[in-house]
Amino acid sequence: MSTISSKQKIEASLKKRYARERRFRLYGVVSISISSLFLMVLLFTIISKGLPAFQQTWINLDVTLSPALLGVDANADPEALFSAKYAKVIKASLKEMFPGVKGRKQKRALKNLVSNSAAWDLRDKVLENPKLIGTTQSFWFLAKDDIDVFMKGGIDRNLPESDRRIKDYQLEWIDKLIAEGRLEKRFNTTLFTAGDSREPEQAGMLGAIMGSFFTMLVTLLLSFPIGVAAAAYLEEFAPQNNRWVDFIEININNLAAVPSIVFGLLGLAVFINFFGVPRSTPLVGGLVLTLMTLPTIIIASRAAIKSVPPSIKEAAIGLGASRVQTLFHHTLPLAMPGILTGTIIGMAQALGETAPLLMIGMVAFVADVPGSIVDPATVMPVQVYLWSDSPERAFTERTSAAIMILLGFLVIMNSAAIWLRKKFERRW
Amino acid sequence: MKHATAITAAFVTLTAASSQVSAAGRDHIEIVGSSTVYPFATVVAETFGNKTKFKTPKIESTGSGGGFKLFCAGNGIKTPDITNASRRIKKSEFDKCAKNGVNSITEVQIGYDGIAIANAKEGPQFNLSLRDVFLALAKEVPGTEPGQLKPNPYKTWKDVNPALPAVKIEVLGPPPTSGTRDAFAELAMEGGCKTFGWIKDLKAASKKAKKAGDKDKAKALKQQYKGICHTVREDGAYIEAGENDNLIVQKLEKNPNALGIFGFSFLDQNGDKVKGAQVDGVEISFDNIADGKYPVSRPLFFYVKNDHVGKVPGIKEYIVEFTEEDTWGPDGYLTEKGLIPLGDEQRAQMAKDARALKPLKLGNE
Known part of the structure; x- marks a missing residue:
């Protein structure tokens, strides 16, 4: 009697246990699918919005470089060539192509078929070869952002004219240009080779990428040695059960959770106002981000050092190595994969940071590509923010494209962390 | 010990690098101020950078009040050369400027928003x-x-x-x-x-x-x-x-x-x-x-620190670019960005005063 009932009991409870297990697995699957759904939606919106930005419309013009309009001839000195009236020449060639354009509004619209960078491009070509003056040449120029948006389908030509940024007469011009094969979409190299610009068609990420690079360089050069030294000391040399050591440990863990804007305020007060480090430079940005990444690196490095088996250290000491020798010859090399992973994750965090940079003037319009750690610069996430705040329609797609580039760098860094761990990981 | 020396060395180099920069001066104009003027000032800055051989000015959007705070902090390379504002400078701000040694400011009204x-x-x-x-x-x-x-x-x-x-x-x-x-x-x-x-x-x-x-x-x-x-x-x-x-x-x-x-x-x-x-x-x-x-x-302005003219290259040329008819006139490129220009006479007078760096005087209101 009792044996049967206990068997029944077990069977009944077994069923319950299996059900519970299945339920738990189901919860897991559901939560993973919800989070991946969100991720998919996010990625989909960013990519579908950003893809058009990788193309750019160009316009072909036959430009007559007449000395009369330019105000200089082929023998002029470079100074004069530099400040010649190139915009006039381009205007004239547009007028020639579309005769009979009347009224201020239409004339302005005609001028705005091509980007105002056309004049600088033409200048550079003439400076390279002054003999072009007096001849007629065929050049490709960047199209203005409105034309570009229209070519990518961002403006519906079936809307009533008053609701469109491209008017009927502009449509006529565009159709004519297309028919003559003078309008072409090409891969947008500007996005990768230019600095920031207020004209969407001339705006690029290179300035921000270089800014991020220099900032990360400063951060890495400072935070890695300091972080590893601090971790090694705390793990291997600091006296155990010392009140001061405990105090420092608590502070490091706290620092890891401090909102990043606080580091920006600290950077403003200490580095800029007290030490006089120049504002808006990768140097001061790197210093601030160093403060931010240090706790992450210290915590990860300590965990990595702790996981090296004591038997290895003891063997080294037993063979007569000093504690410093043990650390540098055995413990640190073995802990390096973990330390590097922590460092890369810390750096990836720093790469995506904007809030502390706001306080130290790195949220700024910087058109020139920075060439050193003391040139004014901005960084990639700041570029995303600045573009998202611009009124021009064409910046919407560029904002998404900038996010894609930033995500690309983050993915590369995080995969490097995984690769390093896989490659150098040792199991005991 | 090795680490300690390395860290000290790194700090010394950094401080040396930064002090070198501050001693050598600045080769670009620094502009701060209103987020409303920012879209206009950046376009002018960019054209100025393309048109001339000067570096493109760096522009931070700090808001009008934040701009005056930085601008009036004193004279010297570390403070901005120009601040943008979507309102006129207040008496209190003007006094603070004067207290910190910023005695000569040129006011330029650029248009309306x-x-x-x-x-x-x-x-x-x-x-x-x-x-x-x-x-x-x-x-x-x-x-x-x-x-x-x-x-x-x-x-x-x-x-x-x-x-x-x-x-x-x-x-x-x-x-x-x-x-x-x-x-x-x-x-x-x-x-x-x-x-x-x-x-x-x-x-x-x-x-x-x-x-x-x-x-x-x-x-x-x-x-x-x-x-x-x-x-x-x-x-x-x-x-x-x-x-x-x-x-x-x-x-x-x-x-x-x-x-x-x-x-x-x-x-x-x-x-x-x-x-x-x-x-x-x-x-x-x-x-x-x-x-x-x-x-x-409302009217929009920018303010120039006259003591910096001649010390930071390009300030005068930037003012000239901003007050060019092709820039802020009724057919200028700023109107394409949505700036409402001043009347013809006011614009001509303003351009003249701005280029002459006429110092601003604020009476007691």
Whole structure:
């Protein structure tokens, strides 16, 4: 009697246990699918919005470089060539192509078929070869952002004219240009080779990428040695059960959770106002981000050092190595994969940071590509923010494209962390 | 030990590098200030960088007040050379500048900016008076008797004014940190507020008290006046939508009954998505703002630190570029970005004064 009932009991409870297990697995699957759904939606919106930005419309013009309009001839000195009236020449060639354009509004619209960078491009070509003056040449120029948006389908030509940024007469011009094969979409190299610009068609990420690079360089050069030294000391040399050591440990863990804007305020007060480090430079940005990444690196490095088996250290000491020798010859090399992973994750965090940079003037319009750690610069996430705040329609797609580039760098860094761990990981 | 020396060495190099930079001076212009002027100043800076051989100026958008704070911190390479502002410099700011040794400032008015009150294209057309705007958005509105205030009871625009559509009052606008919000409160809200006689009398009484020498009373009355006119309701009818005007435009598209408050340049760029409301019967347009007919518009400025001219290369040339007819004239490239130019005579005079670096003098107001 009792044996049967206990068997029944077990069977009944077994069923319950299996059900519970299945339920738990189901919860897991559901939560993973919800989070991946969100991720998919996010990625989909960013990519579908950003893809058009990788193309750019160009316009072909036959430009007559007449000395009369330019105000200089082929023998002029470079100074004069530099400040010649190139915009006039381009205007004239547009007028020639579309005769009979009347009224201020239409004339302005005609001028705005091509980007105002056309004049600088033409200048550079003439400076390279002054003999072009007096001849007629065929050049490709960047199209203005409105034309570009229209070519990518961002403006519906079936809307009533008053609701469109491209008017009927502009449509006529565009159709004519297309028919003559003078309008072409090409891969947008500007996005990768230019600095920031207020004209969407001339705006690029290179300035921000270089800014991020220099900032990360400063951060890495400072935070890695300091972080590893601090971790090694705390793990291997600091006296155990010392009140001061405990105090420092608590502070490091706290620092890891401090909102990043606080580091920006600290950077403003200490580095800029007290030490006089120049504002808006990768140097001061790197210093601030160093403060931010240090706790992450210290915590990860300590965990990595702790996981090296004591038997290895003891063997080294037993063979007569000093504690410093043990650390540098055995413990640190073995802990390096973990330390590097922590460092890369810390750096990836720093790469995506904007809030502390706001306080130290790195949220700024910087058109020139920075060439050193003391040139004014901005960084990639700041570029995303600045573009998202611009009124021009064409910046919407560029904002998404900038996010894609930033995500690309983050993915590369995080995969490097995984690769390093896989490659150098040792199991005991 | 090895590490300690390495770290010290790194710090020494860094400090040396930075002090070297500050000693050598700066080869680019530094500009700070208003986020409203930022889109215009950046375009000029970029053209200036392309046209000349000077470096492109660096521009930070700090807001007008934040700009003056940095600008007036002193003379010297570490302080900005130019600050942009969507309002005139205040006496207190001017005095602070002088106290810190910034004695010679050139003021350049560059044009006007209109503040649009807009809704989605498919929404109803609004024809608002400033009084409607004030009644719809103030925290407390005048009661039946003069001197009496009651919490804002209005739920729909029709409650405010029977001529308006019967849709819920829902306005998306900038937060208090924004210059646009300041200007909106001053021009639109106060403009409507003043239409109530007894509130207007408060301001007059304050001035009278000041003349009589009763400073405390004058201040209290002014505070009361400002409190009534500038305080925006907090019951959800006014939604702070952040400084990003693009976001407001996007939200308006999704919600045709909501109104949004933002700069004219955003309306200009998004004419296919949103339309501006008429204010006091005047449509928001380029010409109406330039003529001063549209009531919610304000002047824009930039201020130059004259002591830096000659020390930082290019400041004079930047001013010349900014005050060129091709730049800020009626056909200039800034008007394409939504700037409303000054009148012809005023512009010519302003260009002359700016290029001569005429120092600003502020009398006692």
